[in-house]
Amino acid sequence: MTGRTDGGDALWSRARAGDGEAFGRVFDAHRERVYRHALRLVGTAHEAEDVTAVAFLELWRRRDHVRLVDGSVLPWLLVTAGNVARNQRRATRRYRRFLAALPRPGEAPDAAEPALAGALGMDPDLREALRTLPAPDLHLLTLVALEDCTIADAAAVLGIGEGAAKTRLHRIRTRLRGQLAGTLPAGPTSRAEP
Numbered sequence: 001m002t003g004r005t006d007g008g009d010a011l012w013s014r015a016r017a018g019d020g021e022a023f024g025r026v027f028d029a030h031r032e033r034v035y036r037h038a039l040r041l042v043g044t045a046h047e048a049e050d051v052t053a054v055a056f057l058e059l060w061r062r063r064d065h066v067r068l069v070d071g072s073v074l075p076w077l078l079v080t081a082g083n084v085a086r087n088q089r090r091a092t093r094r095y096r097r098f099l100a101a102l103p104r105p106g107e108a109p110d111a112a113e114p115a116l117a118g119a120l121g122m123d124p125d126l127r128e129a130l131r132t133l134p135a136p137d138l139h140l141l142t143l144v145a146l147e148d149c150t151i152a153d154a155a156a157v158l159g160i161g162e163g164a165a166k167t168r169l170h171r172i173r174t175r176l177r178g179q180l181a182g183t184l185p186a187g188p189t190s191r192a193e194p
Contacts (some may be wrong), residue, residue: 026087
């Protein structure tokens, strides 16, 4: 199968003893065969390069335990490349399953949701109305109304101007009043914002 194309036992003995130049010659002698074998197994050039690199890394790392066949390390390298390719395909499948299980951008819970859900005594209608707000508006209202941040601080955190934050906050409150009209208990008639 191989016919000692890696220079035989003497070259491998030097490589095994830690001679980098001898190991480089073993690498040069077998890299193409290992790469072609890996390419057949994984299908892409990039993955085949990775498999080849790992196979030679394992050859170096386990050099004291490598079994030569007819004086060559090539059979050991081919078997190792096959094992690496199989492990790589398995890891890729696990990674794809993991990615498929992640929530899509529209499905991810909003960061302000825990603050709203944990607000003691919050009216359920108000909570539902807050959930209809776009995320930037919900963040602004949460910071100012629930977390007692100043409008200037909330604007700075959200990367908007203070004037824009005031305008947006007014629109949010107007929208919520419209949504909640008739659902909240009647209170004193004042011009105070909710």
